[in-house]
Amino acid sequence: MDDIVITGNDEEGISKLKAYLFKSFQTKDLEKLKYFLGIEVAQSYNGVVISQKMYALDIFEEIGMLYCKPIDKTHNADHWDVAIRVLRYIKKAPSQGLIYEDKGHTQIIGYSDADWASSPFDRRSTSGYCILIGDNLISWKNKKQDVVTRSSAEAEYRAMALTTCELI
Structure with missing residues (x-):
């Protein structure tokens, strides 16, 4: 399955493109964009907020398990320290995101x-x-x-x- 996002300010052009795609391919319109390529999208009248909360939590879950396991830190001490810093950041702020507003x-x-x-x-x-x-x-x-x-x-x-x- 391939996903596509169609965006723009030409509603008529978007509708024509969707009609062509529906006619040419087996497609499904999911309406408003909510999640794409690991990025969560929240739309409002004020703008769009994107974040990677679910992706960040998945990383924390996967790598967090390694945090509990003893490893040989003698060869990878610097990398280990960086990994721990990243894990701590993700744990404290998993839903940090960017807001895009019409200025x-x-x-x-x-x-x-x-x-x-x-x-x-x-x-x-x-x-x-x-x-x-x-x-x-x-x-x-x-x-x-x-x-x-x-x-x-x-x-x-x-x-x-x-x-x-x-x-x-």
Whole structure:
């Protein structure tokens, strides 16, 4: 079974597309979107809220069982510590989500930043960006840069280049 989400502001176009799909394929219309690819969708007059509550709880249930089992932490101590931090976060905030509201505009905005030579091990900088459409967050990333930069300005330029690539 394959799932598809049809969205847009052209109700007539959506209806025509659905009619074509119903005629050409065996389909079922589930009406308002509630769950898709592990993402829960709650729609209201004010906007749309997406979250991964069920997915997060499933992860906690699966990985949480490992938390009780003794393992050899000598080789994976750093990974183990990170896994425990993630489990604690999921346990405290499984229903955190994002809200998308109509802010009256669809302006695309990108922000970037870099933390110059922030890694004490290899002196590489960390870049980060977030992209918004109409004040709604749609994309974000932070990543250690591939090279060692010679200045904070170079680190910032690399962060801006990463942001520009995402915007394009």
